[in-house]
Amino acid sequence: MTIIKQLGNMAELIEARAAERGSEPFMLDAPSGAALSFQQLKEETDKLRKNLEASGLQPGDKVSVYMPNGPLPAILLLAIMASGLQVNPINLLSQPSQLVYVLSHSDTRLVFTCKEYLPSLAQALRQVEREVAVVVCEPDSMQVPVVPVAPAVAGVSASPAAPRVPSGVLSGQQIQADEPALIMYTSGTTGVPKGVLLSHANLLANASSTSEAHQLGAQDRVMVSLPLYHINALVVALITPLFHGGSLVMSPRFSARTFWADVCQFRCTWINVVPTIIAYLLNDEAGTQGHDLSQLKFCRSASAALAPEHHRAFEARFGLGIIETMGLTETAAPAFSNPLEASARRVGSVGRPTGTLAAIMGADGQFLAAGERGEIVLQGPNVMLGYYKDPVRTQESFTPDGWLRTGDVGYQDADGFFYVTGRSKELIIKGGENIAPREIDEAVLKHPKVLEAAAVGVPHPEYGQEIAVYLVMRDGAEFDAADMRRHCLAELGNYKCPSRFVLMNELPRGPSGKLQRLRLLEPAA
Template identity: 30%
Template sequence: MQFIHELLQHQATRRPDAICLYPEEAEPIRYGQLWRQVQAIGDWLRSEKVAAGHKVMLVGENCPEMVALLFACSAIGAWPISVNARLSAREISVIADHCEPSLIFFTARCSAPADGHAAAYGAQACDAAAFPAGNKYAVLSPAAAPESAEQAQAVATLIYTSGTTGAPKGVMVSHKGLLHFARISAASRRMSPQDIAYAALPLSHIFGIATVLMATFHAGASLVLRARFDVDDVLRTLADPGISILQGVPTMFVRIVSAAADQPRIHAPALRYVYTGGAALDLALKGKIESLFGLPLHHGYGITEYAGSMFITDIDKPRGDAAAGYAVEGVELQIMQDGQPVQQAGAKGDILIRGPGVMLGYYRNPVQTAQALLPGGWLNTGDIGYVDGDGALFITGRSKDLIIRSGFNVYPQEVEAVMNAFPGIRLSAVVGKAQEDGNEEVVAFYETEDGRAIDKTALMDYLAERLAPYKRPARLMEIEQIPTTISGKIQKEPLRNRLDTAVP
């Protein structure tokens, strides 16, 4: 296979009547049925002048249309850019301005936020027979120049991350990488057509696309597809249709533990594999989940710049620690200290990765691409860790300012850029505060212009209009002067040290 849509095409040919999706409040969708929809969507896209090398932005939340459009774009050689409809209008606009899509599709049928964004773009109703009624779309640049043929064929999708500078970074994820990891992931979990996985992780995130969607379709298994994570829904679907694979970020499992506080064991007759990724693993949470399900909680390590997990714990050898596991097939690791590789077990250093899933670069961003993609094909992950004597990787830190909130990356400089534009704020600095559940709270310090009073309620309303919920500060803390170096660089460590005693 060369392209991701061939995964679906293969299953539709082999097992057309097998269920692939269990949508919310709808009849199950079968592989043959979904493939026919993908073909019809491809015809519709062509009728709207979308061709190979063009970009199609998908603004929505998990639903069958998001899945079908992803594969339809692959089938005609276009680039899909899936973005979560819960992003603010500003964030959607910044991404659209950067990637210049020919067409934007809004899953307005099943997502109120998507419908709101559609109105802002003057989108029209999508009456094409390929879609259920209620969706909308807008044609923006029908004459936009397509990407080169070679580039168009290599890139499966762009996944946007804000970037440490606050500017958007479109990670160019390859067909080759996704197809490779689909096979690796399915094999690591021993997935079969009888498996049913739960899919509430956004399909705009590499975890949702690679680990959940692609691996499941590679195995010919089924997905319970949900727009948002809901504990009650998880508990219902564990029993019917009977989830066998449960994957999510740690905060999802924290909510499960909370909801099942009075239960010694959760009823999950078909469940055989439980996995968490996207953030550090808390051992206390691991113990609680393993007690509730009577199964080991597996763990892994991946980043947006690699098409799937790079390390996964061994299904046959569950671990009692917080290791990220072992390198998957094709992945090479170097731990670097002061620019030199280290070999001894336990030596901490920068994590460099090489393998078939390494991104093709940041779209239209050669400077940051050069910083991340090093000579010899190595990817600088920006994370810090070590390998133990058994060969398992442990993550001990990450790039200094990055905050992980609900499994998503929050880049402080993006939040700071928004805050600094608020009248009366001279300077801001955003840091993360570790929580008991392994999550991080976003905390914003700010100093005012000449002691000017800031209405915190108005400031929070301002941020709510411009930032996705997971990026918004949980605390706003006024400070007389934000500490800086002699050269004017903000010092964040003193701010982190204040958080234990500071009063909001």
């Protein structure tokens, strides 16, 4: 690990892995079984760097990737950063107005996309007041496409040929560790998306801490079924294996039907999922029938709080331990992790800080003692540079002495394990008493017919707010209001018992699987 930790940027990381691991497989494509070696990754990175340089791009220019999962998007994301450019993975779930905003605000000069998403991209680019070049390619390819000096696509205004720059300008050797490598936009459910700026040092710091926390090495392989346009998959399942010399299996998307088969066929040693996937796997009747999971070391859960009932049910059914973690886009993914040792983990906790400092802060800015609830704040080498072109919101996100304000409410116990009870904006205030929505969620999820649950506060003339719960029932289960109320009274008592239940086909979630609770209060819900 000593040599690895001295690496300063993505180009140096790719170079080092190619020298050490050579022809060993780095990435396998689940649908085809094709493999990309560490040496081939370096060769494709070098090809793209030279091509981008010849097309006229300058160090620090922004390049976007608007594609679903596949070998090529993974190569492009790494290679663009290794070329001294800033990569912008675009969320495929973006609404048209959000897509226009991201393309405009990011100052992107070039977008890699595929035929499937070209129509929506072309429509958005017509509303962008700056010409943007477009290259259409296939996600399942393992070779970077040629980038013309002025790439043009029918119906899309391509950028004019930029002045050519001297050979060698896009060189990995010139990239400083604190230079921006990534602009990733948040989902923007409470306003316009924010462009989180992360440096090479931020990304490598978390790849290092994740590798160390889970004791990962060259023998380890992870299944990638989460979208690469989210920070979890990008850092934890793509950059981290590259960091410790392991490998990954690239799946186009999550499918409960094929998940365990792919995990076993490619002999993955760990899986990286979100609570929604855990719920779907629990709801799948076939489960692991006919599949041997003995090669798996652990299941890593991230991006949202995992209900203890689902945690215990998953471990009991599949015989696979869950390591619950938590992170933010602003911290390049992981900031907390439970221990690798099963007996040391705490169900319901996001774990201890990993590679960062964490504390609980009160409304007056003072640190709180163990057991006291307040806002979780963070400091460390993984914390973002700031929000792109947004100094006001950047300043608002940090305390005067440099702690990142996460907006998550929680507490830590006497042993340093942290617990998240909700978001500060999501607290239910009933009759002047603060009620954590997660407490309600977890109680409702104990009912055997409930697959997912989300509590929110809704207006009440006397109490200010009352508790409503949005439910997704298990397959074939019928909702019985009287039975559900009896269950909640027994678990929560009368004061915290929900007064309203709403049935849903699915709960609103972001690309990471994180519950977007406040969207339940929108009229469309």
